[in-house]
Amino acid sequence: MRFVDEFRDADKAHALAARIAALCEPGRQYKLMEVCGGHTHTIYKHGLEDYLPESITLVHGPGCPVCVIPMGRVDDAMHLASQPDVIMTSFGDMMRVPGSKGSFFDAKAQGTDIRMVYSPLDSLKIARQNPDKRVVFMAIGFETTAPSTAMTMLRAAAEGLTNFSVFCNHVTIVPAIKAILDSPDLRLDGFLGPGHVSTVIGCRPYEFIARDYGKPVVVAGFEPLDILQSIYMLMLQLSQGRSEVENQYSRVVPWNGNMVALAAIAETMELRPYFEWRGLGFISQSALRVREKYAALDAELLFEVPGVRVADPKACQCGEVLKGVLKPWECKVFGTACTPETPIGTCMVSPEGACAAYYNYGRMHRNRVLEITQVSRS
Amino acid sequence: MTAGDVDSREQQVLDRIDRARRRRPKVREERITMAHGSGGKATHTLIEAIFLDAFRNPLLEPLEDSAQLSFNGSRVALTTDSYVVSPLFFPGGDIGDLAVNGTVNDLSVAGATPLYLSAGFILEEGFPVADLNRVTESMRDAATAAGVHVVTGDTKVVQRGKADGCYINTAGIGLIERDVNLGVARARPGDAIIVSGPIGDHGVTIMLARGELDIEADVQSDTAPLNGLAGALLDAVPGVRAMRDATRGGVATILNEIARAADAGVLVSEDAIPVRPEVRGACELLGIDPMYVACEGRLVAVVPGEDSGRAVAALRAHALGAEASVIGHVTAGQPGIVQLKTAFGGTRIVDLLVGDPLPRIC
Numbered sequence: 054m055r056f057v058d059e060f061r062d063a064d065k066a067h068a069l070a071a072r073i074a075a076l077c078e079p080g081r082q083y084k085l086m087e088v089c090g091g092h093t094h095t096i097y098k099h100g101l102e103d104y105l106p107e108s109i110t111l112v113h114g115p116g117c118p119v120c121v122i123p124m125g126r127v128d129d130a131m132h133l134a135s136q137p138d139v140i141m142t143s144f145g146d147m148m149r150v151p152g153s154k155g156s157f158f159d160a161k162a163q164g165t166d167i168r169m170v171y172s173p174l175d176s177l178k179i180a181r182q183n184p185d186k187r188v189v190f191m192a193i194g195f196e197t198t199a200p201s202t203a204m205t206m207l208r209a210a211a212e213g214l215t216n217f218s219v220f221c222n223h224v225t226i227v228p229a230i231k232a233i234l235d236s237p238d239l240r241l242d243g244f245l246g247p248g249h250v251s252t253v254i255g256c257r258p259y260e261f262i263a264r265d266y267g268k269p270v271v272v273a274g275f276e277p278l279d280i281l282q283s284i285y286m287l288m289l290q291l292s293q294g295r296s297e298v299e300n301q302y303s304r305v306v307p308w309n310g311n312m313v314a315l316a317a318i319a320e321t322m323e324l325r326p327y328f329e330w331r332g333l334g335f336i337s338q339s340a341l342r343v344r345e346k347y348a349a350l351d352a353e354l355l356f357e358v359p360g361v362r363v364a365d366p367k368a369c370q371c372g373e374v375l376k377g378v379l380k381p382w383e384c385k386v387f388g389t390a391c392t393p394e395t396p397i398g399t400c401m402v403s404p405e406g407a408c409a410a411y412y413n414y415g416r417m418h419r420n421r422v423l424e425i426t427q428v429s430r431s
Numbered sequence: 432m433t434a435g436d437v438d439s440r441e442q443q444v445l446d447r448i449d450r451a452r453r454r455r456p457k458v459r460e461e462r463i464t465m466a467h468g469s470g471g472k473a474t475h476t477l478i479e480a481i482f483l484d485a486f487r488n489p490l491l492e493p494l495e496d497s498a499q500l501s502f503n504g505s506r507v508a509l510t511t512d513s514y515v516v517s518p519l520f521f522p523g524g525d526i527g528d529l530a531v532n533g534t535v536n537d538l539s540v541a542g543a544t545p546l547y548l549s550a551g552f553i554l555e556e557g558f559p560v561a562d563l564n565r566v567t568e569s570m571r572d573a574a575t576a577a578g579v580h581v582v583t584g585d586t587k588v589v590q591r592g593k594a595d596g597c598y599i600n601t602a603g604i605g606l607i608e609r610d611v612n613l614g615v616a617r618a619r620p621g622d623a624i625i626v627s628g629p630i631g632d633h634g635v636t637i638m639l640a641r642g643e644l645d646i647e648a649d650v651q652s653d654t655a656p657l658n659g660l661a662g663a664l665l666d667a668v669p670g671v672r673a674m675r676d677a678t679r680g681g682v683a684t685i686l687n688e689i690a691r692a693a694d695a696g697v698l699v700s701e702d703a704i705p706v707r708p709e710v711r712g713a714c715e716l717l718g719i720d721p722m723y724v725a726c727e728g729r730l731v732a733v734v735p736g737e738d739s740g741r742a743v744a745a746l747r748a749h750a751l752g753a754e755a756s757v758i759g760h761v762t763a764g765q766p767g768i769v770q771l772k773t774a775f776g777g778t779r780i781v782d783l784l785v786g787d788p789l790p791r792i793c
C-alpha cells in the first residue's frame with residue numbers, strides 16, 4: 054500500500070536500529086517518553102521494541118485521551134445520557150470506559166440511547182433526524198479532536214440547531230507534559246512529541262521543555278519508521294549534548310500549527326481554571342470548556358451535571374502508569390483483575406492505553422521474542 | 432536492580448496472567464451487551480459459561496463448527512447458524528446466500544458433504560415481499576451451487592420495530608464419508624497453518640455498505656460455499672488436522688482457538704497473510720486489524736508441516752483457493768498464545784478480540 058509500506062520497511066528499520074545502538078553510551082540507561090497514545094499503539098502493534106537496545110526504555114505518556122478521563126466525568130456523562138429524550142453520541146473508544154456504575158456499553162444494554170460516531174458531525178445528522186430528541190456529543194480528546202468539535206459547534210450554530218449540545222471534556226497536552234516534568238518521582242531523557250496534536254498546535258509550545266528543562270523533543274509521526282527515526286534523532290541530540298525541539302513529522306506538522314483549526318477552537322472554547330486528570334489529579338488550565346457565546350450548545354449549562362468527584366479504584370495504578378513511573382505489568386492488578394474485557398483503569402480500555410497495548414500485543418518476554426524471531430528467520 | 436530481576440518479576444506477572452486466563456470463564460455483566468455477539472472474548476465467555484454449562488455433553492464439548500454424530504455406523508455432521516446481517520443486501524451477496532453458504536461451510540470444515548438445510552425466517556411487519564423474494568431466490572441459487580436442498584422451514588412474523596426486516600436461521604446436516612477426524616485440538620507443533628485466500632473482504636464490504644463512513648472502495652463479500660474447496664484439500668492431504676471457516680472474529684480468532692485447543696503456540700507472519708490492498712486501506716483508515724475482520728468464504732486449515740506444499744497446491748488448483756498461502760506454524764513455545772511476526776520485523780501477540788468494532792456482520 055503506497056504511503057504506508059514505505060514507512061514499515063524492515064530493512065530500513067534494521068539500518069536505523071544499528072545507528073541507534075551505535076549512539077548508546079556504554080553503561081548509560083535512557084528513558085524516552087512517547088507522549089501520545091497513538092505512538093504507544095504503533096510501538097506495540099509493530100513490535101518496535103524488538104529493535105531497541107536494552108539500554109533504551111520507552112515510557113508511555115499521558116497522551117491517550119480516553120485514559121485521562123476521570124471516573125467522575127464518565128458518571129456525569131452517564132447521568133446526561135439517562136435524561137429523558139437524550140441521545141448521547143460518543144467515539145467508540147469511550148464505550149468501555151468504566152465509571153463508578155459501569156460503562157456506556159452497560160448503560161446501552163439497559164436501554165440508554167448511546168450511539169457510536171466516527172465524527173462529531175455525525176451527531177448533527179442524528180440531531181436533524183430526531184428533532185424531538187436532545188443529542189449530546191461526549192467530546193473527548195486533545196487538540197487533535199478539539200477542532201472537529203469546534204467546527205461541529207460552529208455548524209450547529211449556523212444551522213440554528215436547538216437540540217444539539219456538547220459535553221466538553223477536551224484537554225490540552227502541554228500542561229500534562231509540564232505536570233510530568235515537575236513530578237519528583239520521574240527521570241526522563243527526552244520526549245517523542247505527539248504528532249497528531251502538533252498538526253494543530255505546531256512545535257512551538259514544546260520549546261519550554263528544551264529551554265527550561267533541558268530535555269530534547271522530537272515531534273514524531275505514527276508509522277514505525279517515523280518512531281525509530283525520531284528515537285534516532287533524540288539519541289543524536291543526547292549524544293551531542295543538545296536539547297532542542299525538532300520536527301520529524303514535517304510532512305504533516307507545520308512548525309506554527311494549523312491557524313484555521315486553532316481559530317475554530319479559540320472561537321468556541323476557552324481554558325477551564327482546572328480539570329481533573331485520571332491518575333494525575335487536578336491540573337490548572339489543562340482543559341477546555343464551551344465559551345459563553347455558545348452557551349446554547351453547552352450540555353453542562355443545559356442539563357444539571359452532578360459533577361461528583363469519584364476517587365479512582367484503590368487497586369488501580371493508572372496514575373503511575375500514565376506518568377511512566379510504573380511499567381504496565383508492574384501494576385498490582387494488571388492482567389488479573391484488570392484486563393481489556395473487564396478494565397478497572399482507563400489505561401486498559403483504549404487500544405492507545407499503555408496497559409491495553411502491553412496486554413494485547415506485548416505480553417511476552419523480550420528474550421523469548423528474540424528466540425522466536427531467530428527461529429522464524431531460520 | 433538488574434535486568435535479570437526485572438525479567439523474573441515480569442515473568443511472574445506473565446505467569447499470573449496465564450493462570451487468570453485459564454480460570455473458568457464467568458459472565459460478569461448483568462445484561463447482554465453487543466460484545467457478547469462479537470465472536471471475540473465475550474462471546475467465548477458467554478458460550479462456555481452459559482451455554483456449555485447448561486447443555487454440557489461430549490458431542491458439544493469440542494465446540495467445533497459442527498457436531499459429529501453417529502447413526503448405525505454413518506457419521507453425520509449437524510450445525511446451525513443465525514443471520515442478522517445489516518444491510519440485508521450488499522456487494523457480492525445478501526442475507527440469503529450468506530445463510531446458505533455459512534451453514535454449508537460449517538459442515539464442510541467438519542469434513543462432511545453438506546446435504547440438507549432447514550430455513551427459519553423471522554420477518555418484521557412491513558418487510559417488502561419483493562425483498563423476501565430476492566432473498567429466497569439467492570438462497571435457492573446458493574443451495575444449487577453448493578448441491579444442497581432446503582427441506583424444511585419455519586416462518587414467524589413480529590411487530591414492526593421488533594426485528595430489522597428479516598432474520599434467518601439455517602441448520603444443516605451432512606455426511607462424513609471420508610475417514611477423517613478433524614479438530615483444532617489435533618494441531619501439533621510443526622504443523623502449517625494455511626488460509627485459502629485474502630482475508631477481511633466480507634467485513635469491510637458490510638462496513639462500507641452501511642454508508643456511515645463516507646468511504647468507498649471496490650470490495651465485495653467473499654461469501655461462497657467451501658464444500659468443493661474443503662473436499663479438494665482432503666483429497667490431496669487426508670491427514671489434515673483441522674479446518675475452520677473464518678467468520679466473525681476473523682482469522683485471529685481461529686488462530687487463538689487453535690492455540691488454546693491444542694495447548695500449543697502459534698506463530699504467523701504478517702507478510703504471508705493475503706489481504707487485498709482495498710481491504711488493508713479501509714482497515715488502516717478505520718484503525719482496525721484485518722486479522723479480526725470477518726470472511727464468509729475463506730478456509731483456515733492446519734496440516735502437518737510436510738504436507739503444506741501439497742495442501743497449498745490443491746487449494747490453489749481450485750477457483751476459490753487461488754491465493755491460498757501458508758501463513759504460519761504451530762509451535763512448541765508459549766502454549767495458548769498466538770504471536771505475529773510483523774512485516775516491520777517485530778513480534779507481537781494476537782489475542783482474542785475484545786469489544787465489537789463491527790456488530791451484525793453476518
